[in-house]
Amino acid sequence: YVAIAALLGLATIAVTKAIYFVEYAFEELPISWVWWPALGGIAVGLVGYVAPRTLGVGYTNIEDLVAGRLALPAILVLCSFKFVSWAISLGSGTSGGTLAPLLTLGGGLGAILGSLAIAAAPGLGVDGRIAALVGMAALFAGASRALLASMVFAFEATRQPHGILPLLGGCTASFMVSSMFMKNSIMTEKIVRRGVRV
Secondary structure, three states: OHHHHHHHHHHHHHHHHHHHHHHHHHHOOOOOHHHHHHHHHHHHHHHHHHOHHHOOOOHHHHHHHHHOOOOHHHHHHHHHHHHHHHHHHHHOOOOOOOHHHHHHHHHHHHHHHHHHHHHHOHHHOOOHHHHHHHHHHHHHHHHHOOHHHHHHHHHHHHOOHHHHHHHHHHHHHHHHHHHHHOOOOOOOHHHHHOOOOO
16 A cells, blocks of 8 residues: 555656646637636536536545445546546636545545556455555645645545554655655645745
8 A cells, every 4th residue: 555655646746747737838828818717617518528427526436436336447537537627627727626636536546556456466455445545645645745634534534444554654655755756735836836935
């Protein structure tokens, strides 16, 4: 679980860079910023038409990931489309959250990496549901740098004592990897880009 979460620490860097890349791309458009959210809304609507599970907050998706109710192909589709939809939505200036999308993406990536670990080394005893839980909390811990809050949130949401040790190790690994390779969190990057010292 620590190795899975360390990889998710690297994923936090990619996710953060992608969000701000999309934001920069919108700034380069030859139209007024007033129209950016409308363009973002069209993109989110198109993605939602193709993959309806990407619409809304996504708590059902999170529950399904942690309960192990989604097949691997469904997880891949959900995570891919949710990431595109979320990145365009935030990048276009549309107000939106980071918690639920990060939890969905992290849970999906954790489940995928957990499935790979189970296939590669079945004797390790990796549980795909715990891998999804660790992934969910680890991606949020790495992206937001809220280490303890991520662990407590994941435990409080599931109340599964078997998840405490994997959550502790996983969130710490993701936090450390993210801190080593990314100076700012997903929450502070925009402020820093505006010239404010954090």
